[in-house]
Each structure stands twice: as C-alpha cells, then as structure tokens.
Amino acid sequence: MALANQQQVEALAASITGCADAIHGRLMQAIRDREIDRYTAQTIFQDEAVLRQQANSLYIDAANCVVKDLAESQQGIMELIDGAREKIGLIKEIATFIDLIADLLVLAAAAYAAKPLPILAALQEVQADVKALKAES
Amino acid sequence: MKASRPLAVLLATLVLAGCANLQEIRDYADASAEFSAYTELTTRFRDTYQREQPYLSGEAERLARDNDQKRQAAYADLLVIHQRVTLYMQTLARLAGDDAFDLSPQIDSLSAGIKAHPELGIDAQQVDAAANLSQVISRWLTASYQQRAVRSMITEGDPHLQKMLVAMLTLIRYYRQTSENEKNTVLGFFAVEIPFADPSQDRLLLALARAQLQTRSAEYNELQRQYDAAEQGIRSMAEGHRQLLANLDRLSSAEARAMISKFAQDIKTIRENLGTVRS
Known part of the structure; x- marks a missing residue:
C-alpha cells in the first residue's frame, strides 16, 4: 500500500x-x-x-x-485467558485432591471393618481420583 | 457459653471476609461479553455488495465486486476481534464467579465420608464442627486467591482490552462511512432517476420507486441509531474496565460496587436496545 x-x-x-x-x-x-x-x-x-x-x-x-x-494485543489477551483458566484449573485440582482424601477415608474405614465388597468399591473410587488428578496436571 | 462468643464473632468475621464481593464485576463482564458478541454491524459491512448491486453498473459495478471479495476475505479477521473480547469478558466473569473457587461440595463429601464410618471413632458432632470450620477457612483462603486472580487479570488485561476496544470503535467508524457511501449510492440513484420519469407514462414505476425510496431511507435512518448505540456500548465497556482498574484496591467498597453495577446496567440496556432495532 x-x-x-x-x-x-x-x-x-x-x-x-x-x-x-x-x-x-x-x-x-x-x-x-x-x-x-x-x-x-x-x-x-x-x-x-x-x-x-x-x-x-x-x-x-x-x-x-x-x-x-491488533495482532500483539490479541496474543496478549489469549495468554491472559489461558492463564486465568489455569488458575481456575488449579483450584479444581485441589478439589479433586480433597475428593481423593474423602475416598481414601472410605477405603480406610472399609479396610478397618474388613468388608471385601466396600473395599473394592472404595479402591475403584480412589483409582478414579488419581486418574483425574493426572489428567488435570 | 461465654467462651464460644468470641469464636462466633471470629467465624462471622471470617465468613464476611470470605465473601469476595465480586458480583458486580461478574455482572459487568457478563453484560460486556454479551455486548461484544453483537456482530450484526460487522455482518452488514460484509454484505454491502448485495444491497447496492441493483443500483450499480459499468465500472462502479466492477469495483463493487472487487470490494465485495475484499470484504468477504476480511470478515473472519473482523469476527475474531469480537470473539477475543467476548472470551476475555466470559473468562473474567467465570474467574469472578461464585463457583469458580468453591470447595464446599468437596468438604461436604469429606465430612459425609467420615460420618458414614463410625468405626473411625470420630464423633459426628465433631465432624460437623470441623467441617463448618474448614468451610469458613477454605472460603476465606480461596476468596483471597480469587481476588488476587481477578485483580491480576484486570491489571494485565486492561492495556490489551483498551486497544481492542479502540480498534472496534475505529472499525465501526469505517462501517458507518462505508454504509454512508452505500446509502448515497442507493438513495442517489432514485434522486437522479425519479425527476426524469414521465408521470403520464411511468405511473406504476414512479409509485414503486417512491415506495422503495421511503423504505430504504427509513432503513438507513434506523441504522444510524445502531451505529450510535454500538459506539456507546463499547465506550461504556472501556470506561467500566478503566474504573475496575482504578478501584482495584477497594472493589468491595459500596461506592465502587455501585459504579460497576451502573456500567453493567448501561451496557445491558444498550445491548437490549440494539436487539429491538430492526435490521
């Protein structure tokens, strides 16, 4: 031009x-x-x-x-949006972590009571939680 | 009983401090996201050729077709600007949202888990008390984390956002000027042709031409209001964000909250008006 x-x-x-x-x-x-x-x-x-x-x-x-x-500003905005998502994501990890603790407690209780079926169920829950944590991190 | 009162006061204080008071920011960001998603004027700019084509011939028609191709090519990039601003505002609304940082469902399920197993030897009442306390503390912790996150987004986002909003205003000015040329081409055609029409021979044609002239004039007048409203809305978004930035340290003050609410309301009203305008 x-x-x-x-x-x-x-x-x-x-x-x-x-x-x-x-x-x-x-x-x-x-x-x-x-x-x-x-x-x-x-x-x-x-x-x-x-x-x-x-x-x-x-x-x-x-x-x-x-x-x-505007290219630079658009890039800047995208980086910020990604950053904010990460922050929300981080808190979600803590949430998953607490879920994991809750399920671990259930597992411990079931083990304490020595009931095989609840132990299996609780183990599966824990496994699912760990998977979720890995997926997020 | 006496010893529990200071505890209750402490808890109440923590609960209050735990409220991040971000409702107004959320309202502002929601209203702004909806506003920037309004792409009708951009689409109208893209479709200029369709509307002016019947009134063009020769060299002007050929140029108009070239322009049409250029506009079609630019359209995707122009939409991206809307999308980025909308995404920014949606993210800000989510970041300021009630549930973005809420851990209470997890704490509830934790305490339910403990209570379901008396064999752990923890008294249910103790569990409730512990859970309530953790609710308060986690809310307080996450609220301050949330406030920091919202603040940093506003601080870092402002220069970029302002630039994008200025760009949107500039583009609307170009849309308006392009539309002005379209208007003068369409209405000018009638203005030039009607005086030469012979009323005794072309009565039907003349009546149709006048009716069309009226319709198109009304359309272009209405359109001016849309451009005005769009500009006004973008200015409100820009000013609202500037005020958020200026009041970062006292976002919870009644004054700042009222002001942010007003921007949210303004933007919403302008958007609603745009929605009722027929295109």
Missing part, C-alpha cells in the same frame, strides 16, 4: 467521499435547473458511484490495517 498508515488511508477515503458528495450536490442542482439531459445525469451519477466504490475500497484497506495492528 502506497500510503504510510491507517489514518492516511482513512483521510484519503474521507476526501474521496467528500468529492462524491460534492458531485452529487452539483448534479442534483443541474437536474433541478434542467441544465442536463437524462443520459448525462446518469453518466455523472455513475462517476460519483465509482468514487464511492474507491473510497469504500480504502476503508477495507484501513480496516485490514486495524486488524494487523
């Missing part, structure tokens, strides 16, 4: 739009004063429309500049 930055692109787009507006004002005046015929009016209006399309093309370039300038 020949223009140095987004502001210059925007400024150029605005002045091209301004030209189109001026042409339109003069065209309407000419139509009211019956200075021109239909064909001439249509031709001038098409020229005006061409200018508006050129201005709009520059607005797209400017929008793309905005997106490009």
